[in-house]
Amino acid sequence: MxxxxxxxxxxxxxxxxxxxxxxxxxxxxxxxxxxxxxxxxxxxxxxxxxxxxxxxxxxxxxxxxxxxxxxRAEARQRALHVRIAEGTTDRVAPFDDAIATRAELAHAWNQLSETEQEVIALVAWDDLSNAEAAQVLGVTTSAYAVRLFRARRRLLHLLERSSGGAR
Structure with missing residues (x-):
C-alpha cells in the first residue's frame, strides 16, 4: 500500500x-x-x-x-421467514422434490454453516449470477460454483435426513 x-x-x-x-x-x-x-x-x-x-x-x-x-436484504429475509412460516415456499427447480415441509426446510437451513447459507442466498435470494456471486465473495466463478454445488448438496442431504430418507 x-x-x-x-x-x-x-x-x-x-x-x-x-x-x-x-x-x-x-x-x-x-x-x-x-x-x-x-x-x-x-x-x-x-x-x-x-x-x-x-x-x-x-x-x-x-x-x-x-x-x-x-x-432489500432485510425485506428478503422477512419475506423468506414469512414464506417458511406459511409453508408456501417458492419452488426452485433443482429443489422441487427435496422441499418437504417448512419445518424441515427451516431446520435444515439452520444446520448449514453461515458460509453455506450465504453461498446459496446469493443466487436464490439475491438473484445474482454465479459470476456476480463469485465477485461478491472475492473468488473465481469456478470456485463459487463448487461452493454452491456443495452447499446445495448438503442442504438436500439435511432435508433427506430430516424426512427419514423418504425422498
Missing part, C-alpha cells in the same frame, strides 16, 4: 466522517449507523482512485446505496 494512498483515504475520512454519519443517522436506526458508515468507507477505500472531485456527494450516494441494499 502506498503511503500516499493511505494519506488520501485518511484525509477523505476525516473530512467527511461527521457529515456522512449525520446523513446516515437520519436514515437508519441508531444501531445500524456504524455498520453503514464502515461499509461506505470500505467502498471508498476500494474505489479510492474512482472518487470524483465532489467527494461528499459521492460518499452520500454510496451510503444511500449501502442503506438500500441493507433494506
Amino acid at each position: 502506498k503511503a500516499g494512498t493511505r494519506e488520501r483515504f485518511e484525509a477523505l475520512y476525516w473530512r467527511h466522517n461527521r457529515d456522512l454519519a449525520a446523513f446516515i443517522r437520519r436514515r437508519v436506526p441508531v444501531d445500524a449507523v456504524e455498520d453503514v458508515l464502515a461499509e461506505t468507507f470500505v467502498v471508498a477505500w476500494r474505489r479510492l482512485s474512482d472518487i470524483p472531485n465532489e467527494e461528499r456527494a459521492w460518499l452520500f450516494g454510496v451510503a444511500r446505496n449501502v442503506i438500500r441494499n441493507s433494506y
